[in-house]
Amino acid sequence: MKKVGIIGAGLGGLTAGALLSQKGYDVNVFEKEKVVGGRSLTLEGDELTLEDYKKILHRFDIWMPHSEPSLEEIFERNLLEGYRLDLGFHLLGFIDKSPLTKILNDEGVTPPYSASRFGVISPEKEVMHDFKEYLSIWDKLQLMPLLFRFALLRRSTISDMDKVPVEETLDKYCKDWIRDALETAARYISTVNDLEKISTAEILGVMKQWGGNAKPTGYPKGGSIAVCKGLAEIIKKNGGKVHLEKKVDEISIKNGEAKGVMVGGEKKEQDIVISNLPVQDVFEIAPKKHFPEDYVEKLINLEGSGSVCAYYALEDLDESILKKPIAFRERDLGVEGKDAAGIIDLQTAKPEMDMSPNGEYLIQAYIICTPEEAKDKDKVKTLRKALDKNMELVLPNYKDDLKFALYPTSYHLDGVAKTIYNEKPHSKTPVKDLYMVGDCIKSTGIGMNCAVDSAVQLSKDL
Ligand SMILES: Cc1cc2nc3c(=O)[nH]c(=O)nc-3n(C[C@H](O)[C@H](O)[C@H](O)COP(=O)(O)OP(=O)(O)OC[C@H]3O[C@@H](n4cnc5c(N)ncnc54)[C@H](O)[C@@H]3O)c2cc1C
Numbered sequence: 001m002k003k004v005g006i007i008g009a010g011l012g013g014l015t016a017g018a019l020l021s022q023k024g025y026d027v028n029v030f031e032k033e034k035v036v037g038g039r040s041l042t043l044e045g046d047e048l049t050l051e052d053y054k055k056i057l058h059r060f061d062i063w064m065p066h067s068e069p070s071l072e073e074i075f076e077r078n079l080l081e082g083y084r085l086d087l088g089f090h091l092l093g094f095i096d097k098s099p100l101t102k103i104l105n106d107e108g109v110t111p112p113y114s115a116s117r118f119g120v121i122s123p124e125k126e127v128m129h130d131f132k133e134y135l136s137i138w139d140k141l142q143l144m145p146l147l148f149r150f151a152l153l154r155r156s157t158i159s160d161m162d163k164v165p166v167e168e169t170l171d172k173y174c175k176d177w178i179r180d181a182l183e184t185a186a187r188y189i190s191t192v193n194d195l196e197k198i199s200t201a202e203i204l205g206v207m208k209q210w211g212g213n214a215k216p217t218g219y220p221k222g223g224s225i226a227v228c229k230g231l232a233e234i235i236k237k238n239g240g241k242v243h244l245e246k247k248v249d250e251i252s253i254k255n256g257e258a259k260g261v262m263v264g265g266e267k268k269e270q271d272i273v274i275s276n277l278p279v280q281d282v283f284e285i286a287p288k289k290h291f292p293e294d295y296v297e298k299l300i301n302l303e304g305s306g307s308v309c310a311y312y313a314l315e316d317l318d319e320s321i322l323k324k325p326i327a328f329r330e331r332d333l334g335v336e337g338k339d340a341a342g343i344i345d346l347q348t349a350k351p352e353m354d355m356s357p358n359g360e361y362l363i364q365a366y367i368i369c370t371p372e373e374a375k376d377k378d379k380v381k382t383l384r385k386a387l388d389k390n391m392e393l394v395l396p397n398y399k400d401d402l403k404f405a406l407y408p409t410s411y412h413l414d415g416v417a418k419t420i421y422n423e424k425p426h427s428k429t430p431v432k433d434l435y436m437v438g439d440c441i442k443s444t445g446i447g448m449n450c451a452v453d454s455a456v457q458l459s460k461d462l
Pocket of ligand 1: 093
């Protein structure tokens with residue numbers, strides 16, 4: 001039986017572990033932290049101390065420039081009691097049709113989840129219950145030929161448009177409100193505001209899925225960690241092991257081949273080693289001398305993406321509105337790409353999602369920015385105002401019922417932002433038997449979907 005050592009119990013590492021353990025590999029996952037999940041982490045408000053919260057956020061390149069009241073007061077008054085917090089806003093694209101759900105379903109460990117289409121805030125600043133309502137019948141008729149054209153595109157034609165900026169495609173084929181709607185969608189599909197940097201192929205690929213029956217968004221009960229726990233269960237069920245608090249100090253490489261991992265001074269021999277670390281960090285444990293210089297240089301310079309998130313905890317709410325994530329676009333914010341897109345997710349506040357105490361509601365929201373903008377106090381202030389303004393449109397006078405608000409701001413949301421000029425590496429590395437999985441690896445989708453898909457592809461290739 002071939003031994004596979006996986007470094008990191010993030011979503012990518014756990015998916016690879018689950019699939020390879022099903023295929024009969026002897027899987028050992030080494031995770032340096034006390035819990036699985038990596039960036040798909042959900043924190044229990046009841047157990048969290050201020051000190052731990054600050055440390056965890058720092059570990060994941062997140063800071064908290066704003067909160068209402070101050071973080072100190074939130075903890076002194078135990079306001080987080082009964083709440084669950086992801087590291088920041090989390091949504092899972094196409095949860096219904098996702099390979100992740102299939103893996104969990106096949107083993108009977110799927111957490112209940114909510115799946116939905118998008119609502120939208122129209123340019124006239126009206127909150128539309130559904131993207132479809134936003135379009136009149138005449139609008140839809142006008143859109144038909146374009147959608148038909150997209151639907152008929154072959155995969156090869158789509159991938160030819162890999163390096164064509166969305167801006168160029170929109171200039172060529174779309175105008176008025178169609179352009180407006182597609183501009184917003186392209187931004188939140190890619191988590192990038194600058195249309196010059198977004199690949200047309202990427203957006204068309206997702207839109208093709210959208211055209212089908214799949215609901216584009218979803219969220220698991222108990223937060224994003226729930227799916228990671230399910231995957232860890234599958235690994236154990238199939239005879240694999242997930243070792244917590246086992247930091248890998250080095251990947252052993254000899255004559256260009258990966259031979260195992262060093263954990264606490266002990267060498268654990270493996271036939272195959274899979275790294276789940278963000279690619280910029282891989283060379284902290286894989287000595288650079290074993291890789292071509294330009295490969296190392298390219299990987300460590302890849303850029304992530306950023307966002308300003310918001311958690312609004314409300315003490316009262318009309319539950320009938322808790323249905324969909326509502327997408328919005330704020331114009332002329334002075335950010336890269338000029339406008340910024342964001343989402344206010346009303347689905348995660350449903351009582352059955354179990355993210356807040358009885359009778360209270362946690363609404364998650366975010367607005368996209370670059371990592372540099374996420375570190376800039378003034379830019380973050382502007383983005384936070386845009387979030388609050390759109391929240392007010394969705395829920396007028398929400399401040400009257402606000403118990404607390406947190407604004408975790410991330411400058412490493414996606415490991416590698418999916419842009420034309422920031423090409424993700426392949427799973428296979430120049431070192432034999434050393435592979436990589438996670439959201440930094442060239443694969444379908446962004447964020448959690450990309451992490452899962454990279455592992456699905458690797459497990460097929462091995
Ligand atoms: C604030 C925020 C909001 C987000 N929102 C969304 C969203 O709405 N939708 C979406 O799809 N995605 C979102 N993402 C991205 C999503 O969380 C990630 O894409 C996904 O969790 C990444 O998984 P991964 O497998 O690539 O690795 P990671 O989660 O980075 O996991 C890597 C693991 O490796 C471990 N590790 C590192 N070094 C070592 C070592 N030496 N030894 C052992 N273990 C080690 C780490 O502790 C970690 O557990 C968001 C991320 C953030 C931060």
